[in-house]
Amino acid sequence: xxxxxxxxxxxxxxxxxxxxxxxxxxxxxxxxxxxxxxxxxxxxxxxxxxxxxxxxxxxxxxxxxxxxxxxxxxxxxxxxxxxxxxxxxxxxxxxxxxxxxxxxxxxxxxxxxxxxxxxx
Amino acid sequence: xxxxxxxxxxxxxxxxxxxxxxxxxxxxxxxxxxxxxxxxxxxxxxxxxxxxxxxxxxxxxxxxxxxxxxxxxxxxxxxxxxxxxxxxxxxxxxxxxxxxxxxxxxxxxxxxxxxxxxxxxxxxxxxxxxxxxxxxxxxx
Amino acid sequence: xxxxxxxxxxxxxxxxxxxxxxxxxxxxxxxxxxxxxxxxxxxxxxxxxxxxxxxxxxxxxxxxxxxxxxxxxxxxxxxxxxxxxxxxxxxxxxxxxxxxxxxxxxxxxxxxxxxxxxxxxxxxxxxxxxxxxxxxxxxxxxxxxxxxxxxxxxxxxxxxxxxxxxxxxxxxxxxxxxxxxxxxxxxxxxxxxxxxxxxxxxxxxxxxxxxxxxxxxxxxxxxxxxxxxxxxxxxxxxxxxxxxxxxxxxxxxxxxxxxxxxxxxxxxxxxxxxxxxxxxxxxxxxxx
Numbered sequence: 162x163x164x165x166x167x168x169x170x171x172x173x174x175x176x177x178x179x180x181x182x183x184x185x186x187x188x189x190x191x192x193x194x195x196x197x198x199x200x201x202x203x204x205x206x207x208x209x210x211x212x213x214x215x216x217x218x219x220x221x222x223x224x225x226x227x228x229x230x231x232x233x234x235x236x237x238x239x240x241x242x243x244x245x246x247x248x249x250x251x252x253x254x255x256x257x258x259x260x261x262x263x264x265x266x267x268x269x270x271x272x273x274x275x276x277x278x279x280x281x
Numbered sequence: 282x283x284x285x286x287x288x289x290x291x292x293x294x295x296x297x298x299x300x301x302x303x304x305x306x307x308x309x310x311x312x313x314x315x316x317x318x319x320x321x322x323x324x325x326x327x328x329x330x331x332x333x334x335x336x337x338x339x340x341x342x343x344x345x346x347x348x349x350x351x352x353x354x355x356x357x358x359x360x361x362x363x364x365x366x367x368x369x370x371x372x373x374x375x376x377x378x379x380x381x382x383x384x385x386x387x388x389x390x391x392x393x394x395x396x397x398x399x400x401x402x403x404x405x406x407x408x409x410x411x412x413x414x415x416x417x418x419x420x421x
Numbered sequence: 422x423x424x425x426x427x428x429x430x431x432x433x434x435x436x437x438x439x440x441x442x443x444x445x446x447x448x449x450x451x452x453x454x455x456x457x458x459x460x461x462x463x464x465x466x467x468x469x470x471x472x473x474x475x476x477x478x479x480x481x482x483x484x485x486x487x488x489x490x491x492x493x494x495x496x497x498x499x500x501x502x503x504x505x506x507x508x509x510x511x512x513x514x515x516x517x518x519x520x521x522x523x524x525x526x527x528x529x530x531x532x533x534x535x536x537x538x539x540x541x542x543x544x545x546x547x548x549x550x551x552x553x554x555x556x557x558x559x560x561x562x563x564x565x566x567x568x569x570x571x572x573x574x575x576x577x578x579x580x581x582x583x584x585x586x587x588x589x590x591x592x593x594x595x596x597x598x599x600x601x602x603x604x605x606x607x608x609x610x611x612x613x614x615x616x617x618x619x620x621x622x623x624x625x626x627x628x629x630x631x632x633x634x635x636x637x638x639x640x641x642x643x644x645x646x647x648x649x650x651x652x653x654x655x656x657x658x659x660x661x662x663x664x665x666x667x668x669x670x671x672x673x674x675x676x677x678x679x680x681x682x683x684x685x686x687x688x689x690x691x692x693x694x695x696x697x698x699x700x701x702x703x704x705x706x707x708x709x
Contacts, residue, residue, distance in 0.1 A: 221636070256626065365685070368677065371677075407616065421446065
């Protein structure tokens with residue numbers, strides 16, 4: 162089913178292009194978007210469980226580990242992305258929602274929030 | 282000495298066999314690490330990390346195609362509702378998809394229907410997993 | 422190096438699989454043991470919060486968090502549910518159109534009986550809750566049923582709890598009654614099952630996550646949960662029933678929530694209240 166189809170028709174290619182943003186987003190914009198995802202109650206709401214050393218993070222919860230030493234804890238940024246995408250893979254009873262697997266956030270939002278927390 | 286090697290071999294080989302990835306595991310790991318639109322290799326073949334629903338939504342943006350995907354999503358959602366695992370936002374996505382058809386935005390309708398169908402499909406997976414694993418957090 | 426890694430993985434796999442096999446989570450009718458479950462839950466919290474007194478769990482989070490306890494005790498000095506108890510008493514004692522009243526429907530005139538609910542109704546082959554019997558009483562006397570979540574039903578339930586304060590919960594699972602045991606098991610399964618788009622179980626917040634911050638909120642421990650319902654919740658600004666809370670929690674997991682008094686919720690209440698056997702009724706309560 163998911164096997165790459167070589168007979169991808171022209172129409173679907175056009176559709177792909179149409180849904181891709183025309184202007185590239187800068188790194189700064191990505192981090193700002195990631196922060197909005199981190200703080201937003203109806204978005205990632207990461208702040209409800211993870212403390213982060215950002216002056217705008219008020220009353221963060223502590224159900225999960227704080228966002229510190231991210232580069233040491235996740236030398237491979239892709240592994241951090243995978244953890245955000247589905248934390249239940251490593252711990253089946255975790256309280257952390259599978260943000261990617263359950264399509265709570267879009268893949269773009271996950272990329273952005275990973276960029277944001279990877280600074281800490 | 283031979284015996285020792287044999288023991289080591291069993292210890293080493295057994296877990297290696299146990300951690301061989303199924304297609305679903307490989308798909309999930311690659312999607313988790315790279316997002317959508319990424320190509321990975323499994324068992325010597327190339328695959329995309331796109332969800333089957335994302336592929337289904339990539340058809341011509343016509344009314345008929347949108348209606349057909351909405352119908353599929355509804356059928357999946359009825360199935361997951363039957364086992365008590367319907368998600369909160371699915372019906373709203375379907376409603377929005379229908380509204381998008383009304384306003385002639387068939388591309389939007391397709392994308393929303395795809396997400397609704399994905400929610401329902403993963404809800405069913407969640408139910409199947411829970412049937413076998415719900416005891417994991419029961420204190421002993 | 423790879424060999425060492427593999428051996429480590431192998432060993433941890435062996436260890437974890439042994440853990441799974443030696444455990445007895447009681448997931449089937451043949452293996453489930455409600456008394457063992459109750460002791461295990463108590464022991465879990467004893468280990469988690471060694472300083473908390475078992476009897477104090479009827480006070481929810483305030484049993485384990487000193488700071489919020491102080492605020493709560495202040496709140497309780499002028500209980501926000503006082504009016505509701507008075508109103509509940511008035512409603513309870515107001516006769517129906519046919520001259521009969523709630524007192525005629527319940528054992529002991531409806532006074533001091535909260536600790537026996539919910540119970541397994543063998544004839545109806547289902548779990549019966551106090552609120553359900555309040556409405557059944559109305560309907561059998563030609564009155565319209567009340568809405569489940571708040572208002573009059575919560576007030577009447579609050580008054581009945583008030584007359585039962587300090588009575589010890591004594592929920593029974595009749596021996597040899599497979600239906601009752603199955604209802605208990607269903608409730609237990611619901612409590613521990615992860616569900617909804619957020620993939621949350623009741624246990625995620627109220628067992629593992631109890632007394633840990635979700636933003637500025639502390640999730641209360643599951644032990645003693647039903648003892649203080651109905652509850653005047655500051656967030657609601659009103660009194661509400663246990664099933665109002667169930668529905669809200671269920672929705673918070675981003676599930677399409679069940680209706681109040683649905684069989685599944687009644688089974689959950691059966692399980693949860695059985696877990697609180699030995700603790701006292703202290704409803705109605707006030708919570709943040």
